[in-house]
Amino acid sequence: MEMARDITYFQSLLKTELDLTQRYINSFSNSKDKPANKSIEHIVNNKGKMLRPIFLTLCSKYSNLANKGKNGKEQYFLDDTAKAAAILELIQMSSLVHDDVLDNSFSRRNKATLNSLRGNRFAVLMGDYLIAQSLKNCYQLVYQAEHILDYDILYCFLDNISKLVLGEVQQNNLNENPDTNENEILCYYQIVENKTASLFSLACYVGSKIGSYTSIFSESLKQFGHHIGVAYQIIDDLRDFAFTKEISGEHNFQDIKFGVKTLPIIFAEKYSTSGDKEKLNQIFNSKKDISEKNKHEIIRILQKSGSIQRCATEANLHFHIAKGILAELPENEHSVLLVELTDYLSSVGDSVMNDIKHTQ
Secondary structure (H helix, E strand, O other): OOOOOOHHHHHHHOHHHHHHHHHHHHHHHOOOOHHHHHHHHHHHOOOOOOHHHHHHHHHHHHHHHHOOOOOOOHHHHHHHHHHHHHHHHHHHHHHHHHHHHHHOOOEEOOEEOHHHHHOHHHHHHHHHHHHHHHHHHHHHHHEOOOOEOOOHHHHHHHHHHHHHHHHHHHHHHHHHOOOOOOOHHHHHHHHHHHHHHHHHHHHHHHHHHHHOOOOOOHHHHHHHHHHHHHHHHHHHHHHOOOOOHHHHOOOOOHHHHOOOOOHHHHHHHHHOOHHHHHHHHHHHHHOOOOOHHHHHHHHHHHHHHOHHHHHHHHHHHHHHHHHHHHHOOOOOHHHHHHHHHHHHHHHHHHHHHHHHHOOO
């Protein structure tokens, strides 16, 4: 069986497109205030895997090839794709800046967060600025002097910014009133839809629209992105319980520390004995740094309740649905890459699950 591609494979394959995307990120985020620009550079240069721009670019290329570029604007194709990807990434960056404030985080990707360097007030303002810049440049993307794109692209960006904020509000309400929700699993998926899945579905839908304005595949790719986003978030929630630093990142057990109830904890509560459920709730409600002893106690409860496997099953189900959607579309070299990218994310999930399962 062939091993799943690594993310660096896709980054290398799309280097030209991603480099152009990064140039537009720098250009779109630039301000007339020099001190502010130093903070903006701190944010935009601390980039992640560029996963959403990769999905957007691949969907744009897929749609363009599948529809034989039937938009009459081929000379703008690469530029429009990179601009849309840059706008999407600015929205993602702004949400992370706000998340760091809400979570009182001091580091992200091994670099100090903006709130830890300049304070919460300044960080919130910078996050707001990035959102404002994304909106301005989205309008300019759609209504260019040389050509006009489908105005539905602008609406989708606006709608998804609204969903992001709503998801954060829902998360806050759940954290403050954990006992008032009758269906925590449903509430969890509503939050995931708004905070995570919406950006993946946006990436795939907008990419398809830019690839070919008359594409009949845009709605299918939007659903594909939705299922990718749900699976991605479940894996990310599981990652918080990993002990290997290469998998968990800088810190683990942060969701519990900040009182964020994710699917692994929800499943553990649902399927644990009353004694284990009480222990879990005591640790969760303390909202303090989790001791190593309590970390291992949580893992024991997650394993005993079957929570880890249930989360893995949920994530794999969404990956399976996503690949099923692609299988219904005409195949070309870019849809093959989307399948391989899905397999890569699934392999990441397997690594996370195995790390937790083998924790002693």
